[in-house]
Amino acid sequence: MPALDSIATIAVAMLAGSLRVSTPFLFVSLGECLTEKSGRINLGNEGVLVLGAMVAYAVSFETGNPWVGVLAAAFAGMLLGGLHGVMCSLARVNDVAMGIAIMLAGTGIAFYFGKPYVQPSAPLLPGIPFGFWLESDRFRNALLVSPLFLLGVAAAFGLHWFLRTTRAGLRIRIVGDSQDAALALGLPIDRTRLLATACGSALAGIGGAFLSLCYPGSWNEGLSSGQGLMAVALVVFARWNPINCVYASLLFGAAGALGPSLQTVGFTWGYYLFYAAPYAVTLIVLIATSHGGRSLRGMPGQLSIGR
């Protein structure tokens, strides 16, 4: 049955693809979630993603250890996110516009220093073969899961616990929900937001490391396709809940895997349109979650996109 066979192929490719494509979404959306919980938005995470990818690849190439690359990417992300945090703490500075500036600066710096690393091949992060007991190569490849994906899922649960039960998490939520309450309690608003932005961007940097060290697993200037920006919509969809970010990322990942999966069975019509599926999902999510200007359930009160 050739038709059934191609449906199976598509299904397997979709499963494998969504696990792979969703990981950068997961890390960036967790980082964005943490930042937005403190009442600030960071569109600069797109720049962080590209910079993280470049730094991870370069450091992995120079040291021979991809895990050092992942750490370096997180650190680079933290620095760039910290810059965004500092700039936004100045009075009257618009965080949406500043995010675009940080995005431009981050990608510029990544392209500038990344030029010599387009050609050489760095050691990549090996996947964990969960499908070793299967006969078919196809299924075994599909279940070759990156350790970063598991780390991302663990980070989601960790972040959920952190925001919900710890003192620091409560403080972040107060600062994000009501500046007046935070002032009355004497909480350091700017410092809290700076730390939340920097740590959020560190997570986004790891998402970039996944792009260059796992899948697609190389460094070039067209590596990111706007995941850092789509993460903002993803967080809205996930209602600022880290656990929901996992499900939302898998959905976005599946949308991203649709085009390549159809290609595996030779269905090439509308390649560009299927390639745009994640963006269409983003737009639909944005429209479906909008309530004509009224604030959404779970949304931090101080967020500027809630105007």
Add this chain to the structure above:
Amino acid sequence: MSDATYPARRTLEALLAPLLALMAASALFSVFLLVQGQSPLDFLDLTWRGAFGSWFSWQNTLQRAAPLLLTALCVALPGQLGLVVIGGEAAVVLGGLAATVVALPFVQMGPVIVLPVMALAGMAMGGLWIGLTGYLRARLGVNETIASLVLAYIGLAIFNHLVEGVFRDPASLNKPSTYGIGDDNMLGSIPFLEVHPGIPVGIAACILCWVLIYRTSLGFAGRVAGGNTKAAQLQGLPVARLAVGACVLGGACAGLAGGIEVAAEYGRANASLAAGYGYTGILIAFLARFNPLAIVPMAVLLGGLGAAGGLLQRRMGLPDATVQVLQGMILVAILASETFYGRVRWFQPRGAA
């Protein structure tokens, strides 16, 4: 007591803040170059020569500045209403595609028919595309920044799908393109000066938009809506319609830029249209603080920086991303300089409290 010099001081403040930001960004970029053993003076010298040193480099600069004048308006017009719309790139490519495709049936009738048709089609398409963002924002409360960016990706995908699909000229093998509008119908350079024909169009558009914003009641209503939405609503101003209108108008400018690029440069629509003009326009609009008249010098400045890129690569061995690093630093500094306004008392209104 009246304060006669306040308007002058306010203008001075609006000039000084971006100037200081530009100087801060230049200083930061100089450090960036010095750390890597490159001379900032060489950079300045080469940039000057590559951008404005000769009539040839001026032509190159103006050729790049021409579409930037219009794409910056695509950010500045909604910006006056407090909307950050950053999806101009899609309006440029779809505008260019619409201009080409709609003009194809008329190519036998000569440029007198073809060029106005192209301009109208490009503007309609661009206006429709950015207007959609405005509609989503005004009627559904969708964040316009993210929506416009997502729509930019979708627009580029549709553009690629159409150019490599139904509208493709089978003769274009390496670089999929639409059928051409024909050399006879193309827009020539301005006689004697040999300057890109988009320059006078772009400058005229900037002047018209300035008059619209600062000298008409419609523009005033828009600025009130941008300054304080609640106040504007209380006054009974049609805030939603103003927002959609500003987006449509801005998108029409970007679409026109795409049409002019096809008519003056390529003769057909292909991937060359996606040259990043929409994204550089964002930078220019912020540099100009959304003032259409200030867009003109800023577009020439950024066009010059782009024109000098090749020379910088050849002479100093700097990667092509160098210009992007500088642009990023400038934008960060310009946005940070917003905090400067209102800080120095001398610039503030005096007299009656």
